Amino acid sequence: MSGFLRYKKILDLFSEERSSWTVLEISKALKKPSSTIYRIIREMVLAEFLESAAGSYFRLGPAFIKFNRIINFSDPLVRAGQPFLKKLADENPITSVNVLARLYGNKVMCVADYKSPSFKKNTSYQRGKLMPLIYGATSRAIIMQITNRKLQDLINLENFKSDEDKNNFLKDLKNDRKKGYCITEGQVDKGLIGFAVSISNKKLGIEASLSSIFDLDEFLLEHEPIIYANLTSYGLLVEKYINEIFEDIQNYHHETNSIR
Amino acid sequence: MSGFLRYKKILDLFSEERSSWTVLEISKALKKPSSTIYRIIREMVLAEFLESAAGSYFRLGPAFIKFNRIINFSDPLVRAGQPFLKKLADENPITSVNVLARLYGNKVMCVADYKSPSFKKNTSYQRGKLMPLIYGATSRAIIMQITNRKLQDLINLENFKSDEDKNNFLKDLKNDRKKGYCITEGQVDKGLIGFAVSISNKKLGIEASLSSIFDLDEFLLEHEPIIYANLTSYGLLVEKYINEIFEDIQNYHHETNSIR
């Protein structure tokens, strides 16, 4: 265990389910002597990536809140898409959860979400949550824009139940690519239906999706064209804004570099 | 430069104002050879703490969004206080920004905020933003609960204009401690008035504040008693919930430890 991994392995222990650890627990989990863990933890506490809590427990530190904010204000995808989620929700024919998600390793991560105030059911899509790559429209609209080697690598990491399962998935992917958007029912959350379009920007390396999720109890077939129209138009709008932001960033860097 | 600092120094370059850097720029800024920076950056990209963007720039990675989420769902202060911010806003006599903030190093960080939808002015208090320790009611209600050595250390880090300035600050602090809450006008944002109460929990090491910020153009003296009543009652409520969460955590750890 060396380099950044030494720190990351500790951070990765912290989860929603288990958000505080003692040095001894960490030392057991990572099979490292506690003197080593103490030394590392001390460094991370100093850097505010961890903080000590009651009862000699440690938890994640405020540095994450700070850097998260910087991302919020600067990430082109979040900046471009965030403001449209509420509008999308307001224009949808029924209450919805609206999500901006992106590839994160071999998972999909929601980076922004807006739920209509009166939406009743619980959904898995909340900012920061990691979701499976192969289930749900949100994820599908991301993976369907990935090709060649990268797609192969990602798919090889997935555990399909059978070869047939895998082939079906690939066939669906092909169809969705042709249609330009995805619909899935209950793949992630029972009783919900999701619609999604791809969001991409080659130059910025953005592989993302915009999606609206509805309660199956409220959803009617006649809603589909409106949902589809909303998603595609807002999707294009988000991509347009990403481009503008990209140009802003470029100009900024040109300026600051020429000043020097 | 060794240990975690090596990584932190790079991360600390990234700010709202300057959210993407090339390896060469980092290498200049930190006065380190680019081969070294490349090696470090590669590690951090692999860990998703950085990600490569267009034009050989790098920016903060999605790991921060993920860990930020875990904090949101597990930090006792956020969990206990977050749900009350909207209620506080709704019960205030005029539109307001409501903030939960805590000590972060020698600064104050907002960890949750709720703005009345129709609040017009811009405020500095937004989740994740670092604020000065000695200005504004939000900060004052935090520092006023700190004593002895820790207070000395924190105050020594501040640059007061004069000794008189410093003495005035200490005098105000004493008064606020007696009163049990703080009011400041325009210290952080011109045209705004802030009210704050302390939030603390010894066992959890929480030194925080709950505050409501109003537009001076809307604020009337007769609002003060209601504001005061709201803040103190919600402040106590938040502290009560922090305590309950603390006990939940304890029980959880007892269970998991006895199972093993």
Next chain:
DNA sequence: TTATAATTATCATTATTTGATAATTTAATT
């Protein structure tokens, strides 16, 4: 106060980082 747990310090050994440079890959331009 005493006892126990938590944390820090020490230090020789072992392993890793460093930085100069070369090699390779990628992107831009002709």
Next chain:
DNA sequence: AATTAAATTATCAAATAATGATAATTATAA
């Protein structure tokens, strides 16, 4: 498609830092 420049990775000996066993100290609880 070929050329060039820029970005990134690889190499390796020297310098530096991490490790972990143990001892010492400090905080916490009984």
